Amino acid sequence: MRYEELTIEGRNAVIEAFRSGKTIDKLFVLDGCQDGPVRTIIREAKKHDTLLQFVTKERLDQMSETGSHQGVIAYAAAYEYAEVDDILKIAEEKGEAPFLILLDGIEDPHNLGAIIRTANLAGAHGVIIPKRRAAGLTATVAKTSAGALNYTPVAKVTNLAKTIEELKQKGIWFVCADMNGTPMYDLDLKGPIGLVIGSEGEGVSRLVKEKCDFTASIPMKGDIDSLNASVAAGVMAYEIVRQRR
Template sequence: MNYIIGKNPVIEAIKNDREIDTIYIKSGEKEERLKYIISIAKDKKILVKEVDKKKLDMMSENANHQGVLALISEYKYYEFDNLLEDIKNNREKGKKNLILILDRIEDVHNLGAIVRSAYCASADAIIIQNRRSAQINQTVEKTSAGATSYMKICRVSNLNDAIQKLKDSGIWIYALDMGETPYFDTDLSGDVALVVGNEGKGISTLVKRNSDMIISIPITGKIDSLNASVSASIAMFEVVKQRMRKK
């Protein structure tokens, strides 16, 4: 069994009917959010146990658990083939697709922040690699504020094969990297996938080569790059802005 910690991640896991074995709540006087967790957990017939803070500290390996920890089944990644079918169905309904491709993002806090922003931007899915990349764990769940319970996250073994299949499905691939074309001068209102690269090495050469276009975020300060989660958020909400203006 895995576990998630923190009030928001646990609440969203309950609401989204994640497979929860047991919820552990700090014993003693409880603030309103913990009372709410107990209430909705009982409505869903989820076992709730009260334990002392030392027990929660030990179970969470001294992480900031906020007085609650839930034992859950292993995170279920979304099947990439199902995503390809979703793309087709969205197009038939007249809905534009927005997909985020993460090329070797290693920091779990970055991944969690990206998942949260992607959900807020109504992205359809996130694609990560199953090797040399951060995976969904309790830190990602907590950093995402529970968005992992709603976001479709696909895990693939070969990112370039996945990119080619997306292109075959009519998705335009835009890689966020150093370049001459600013993101705000690019039409991102169609079916798009945004590629965000590794925190230190950026996007791999082959992924850039397989992308349709390189777009950049202009940097005017002495530091030449942004945090990966910040870059992803800027680009995703540019897509949101352009689509809203075309309505």
């Protein structure tokens, strides 16, 4: 994997980045700016499903590292994304049943980094994240993953529910973490499995939950009602590890 420049500023640089096939996670454009080059950039962003935000000049000035943003700043992925098939190939090469971790809308880059770190140590073959309303592979994620991002592939998909459907046809079954699920110790979590973890606030979305074969809960003894998303991912991943042994 190669490390990429994170912040891309200026019209030509941003257009170049799109055209060279770089993964741009987010594009910030000066609100009300309508000239030709900017319109071209917006068109590219829409074509690539990039998150687009219109912001004030003050906000762009704050974000700018060069001081010459010309009304556009793009955030590129810090790392290359993998394809879902690449992840399955890794499992096959290791002669192991696929073990995937799917994240439904994790927005906090520290949580994403921590989950990638856990995925690596638990022997998961890869992590799958959605394009929208979720953290991408930023420098913060890379740092928090403590190097795991160099070894554990992350795939980015347009539609998580559809991806689950496609993977089910390949014999993988899915369990999602949900407070109202069956206690995880009572479930059989062996074989080809995808573990689905929901966002910090909302949990797993209804659409994605409906595609899962099981819902599993983590037994809670305390006085508050939920674990941090990355801790929940770790607890459940290691129950899967225990059962797969």
